[in-house]
Amino acid sequence: MAAGDSDRFGAFGGRYVPETLVPALEALEVALAEALADPEFVTELDQVLQHYVGRPSLLTEAPRLSEEVGVTVWLKREDLNHTGAHKINNSYAQALLGKRMGKRRIIAETGAGQHGVATATACARLGLECVVYMGEEDMRRQQLNVFRMQLMGTTVVPVTSGTRTLKDATSEAIRDWVGTSTHSHYIIGSVVGPAPFPRMVRDFQAIIGREARAQMLARAGRLPTSVVACVGGGSNAMGIFHAFVDDQAVELIGVEAAGEGVESGRHAASLTKGVPGVLHGFLSYLLQDAHGQIHPAHSISAGLDYPGVGPEHAFLRDSGRATYVSVTDEAALAGFELLSRLEGIIPALETSHAVAWIAGARGRWSRDDAVLLCVSGRGDKDVSQVADLIAARAAGDT
Amino acid sequence: MTRALTDHLVECRALGRRALVCYVTAGHPDPAASLRLLRELPAAGADVIELGVPFSDPLADGPVIQASSQRALEQGMTLDGALALVSEVRPSVPVVLFSYLNPLLAAGQQVLARAADAGVQGVLVTDLPVGMDPEREAWLGGGPLEFVRLVAPTTPLARMAEIAKHGSGFVYLISRLGVTGMQSQIAADLPRSLAELRSVCALPICVGFGISDAGQAREIGAMADGIVVGSALVKAADSSVDDALVLVRELRAALDSLAS
Helix, strand or coil: CCCCCHHEEECEEECCCHHHHHHHHHHHHHHHHHHHHHHHHHHHHHHHHHHHHCCCCCEEEEEEHHHHHEEEEEEEEECCCCCCCCHHHHHHHHHHHHCCCCCCCEEEEEEEHHHHHHHHHHHHHHCCCCEEEEEEHHHCCCHHHHHHHHHCEEEEECCCCCCCCHHHHHHHHHHHHHHCCEEEEECCCCCCCCCCCCHHHHHHHCCCCCCCCCHHHHCCCCCCCCCEEEECCCCHHHHHHHHCCCCCCCCEEEEEECCCCCCCCCCCCHHHCCCCECCCCCCEEEECCCCEEEEECCCCCCHCCCCCCHHHHHHHHCCCCEEEEEEEEHHHHHHHHHHHHHHHEEHHHHHHHHHHHHHCCCCCHHHHCEEEECCCCEEHHHHHHHHHHHHHHHHHHH | CCCCHHHHHCCCCCCCCCCCEEEEEECCHHHHHHHHHHHHHHCCCCEEEECCCCCCCCCCCEEEEEEEEHHHHCCCCHHHHHHHHHHHHCCCCCCCEEEHHHHHHHHHHHHHHHHHHHHHCCECCCCCCCCCCHHHHHHHHHCCCCCEEEECCCHHHHHHHHHHHHHHCCCCEEHHHCCCCCCCCCCCCCCHHHHHHHHHHHCCCCEEEECCCCHCCCCCHHHCCEEEEEEHHHHHHHHHHHHHHHHHHHHHHHCCCCCC
């Protein structure tokens, strides 16, 4: 079966993989369709999301942040999910699917560790073997998450090739799968990878936007003016955007990591500065040099530290339906402190980029507008890193 | 379209000679060594040279070829650099460019003509399976180069036929699951895969992944039209070009011991 239009978002996406994986991806596509048509699978997943993950996640009004930026800001609280981020929506669903397919072993890659932790969690509960690939550099930045995964019985494999971050962990996870696809399922953590992954992950994350849209209508009596989310690979953003794509009046804004500045060469803003190309099985905007070699990404947040972006984001950008902006490491750090101080909610450094962009866009909205921000994860994992950064900043000031 | 690669391999087959396809990474261990390998591999026994274009994220490759790519990139090797190596040597056997898709896309539409001008006969793309991107496949297969396609141990028979139909040059049969790299044992289901592929494929069939010594060369050479040696050769080249050539001569002798 050839990959048809359903494997693409406009020109983007596709299935650019070693031949060995083609049958596994085709089998996954079939199994996914069967599972989604099976009331038993749908009910089981729904029960898990309610009684284990803790859905629906809250919609919280942010009064002091609203005051600060001059527009009513609503927070979609994915940070309150079990394991502290949106990642488990996808991980648990895919682990259930893998188990249904008769796979006894699960592979995953992780950057910040949130996807790794979510996958380790689902595997522990489902009794599946779990192997997570993580860049050595990220293991250092996110030691606590490494320990969490190990506590739940997962094997964390350090990746020492290339930049030792999410990009290389993803390559290593795919290499594993090339050799083990007959008995392993690969749970990719974002809306990236070969088809059917980008669409499948989006569909498993789309519960964020479905809930938020209904909650906005019920609580605010209206749809948001703007929906704002951070974008690395882009799964929390696709998850919250999807339900609003047909609401043409609702503005969709993705916030990329500008690192040390988009002109510095040290950033992760694939949509802002990238060029279309193929990496990890899909065609999208990539940070690359003139020879097609992938350029290392940089971000203060390990979860955004990826040189590509989900193909549907590339499509939404080129079609003009969504807008993509970027925020530096420094501004993200200020966003982290701002939400903590004003709302008593410590956001993940990834989420902090979206917070910072909203704070910086003061004056853009009228007081009657409503902004919906996806709080993709909580910041506990980042607290020690931020403490060091704040101390370094203070030392630099004196 | 030319058939130089196919014709060369068919000629080998007619002579009872099992083809030895030798993979080397362009610019590894350094450009001078690459030039020497391109010059001396044919006399040592290579029938086809696969020249690897180093890529920053080689997800179909094991540690040996990953490291060789990294080393070549650190020394500034590029796709055009690889073509310059071929152009300078003009090897006496056909050269197949072995690349990931992204460097080819970045090089632009004219890269296939440039490759042909440099003396390259074929192109093989590790991450573009048959039927997944008809437009780019038509570009790669419709130009001056023969487009070598891959069959995996997981490929069902109907898809094998599809791949054989769309390929040219030869068909590269991956001997086992997994990425490139040396292996001590030959996959048990290789004879079945080969027989299935043979039943739907008129092109010569070369088997690769995991072949590292004379014993494996004989065992697989007895079944296929040719064998591909990659990681073992790259690893030998890590020590010296001479070590690499010694390995090629050993494999040549092993295959020749099969000649009918």
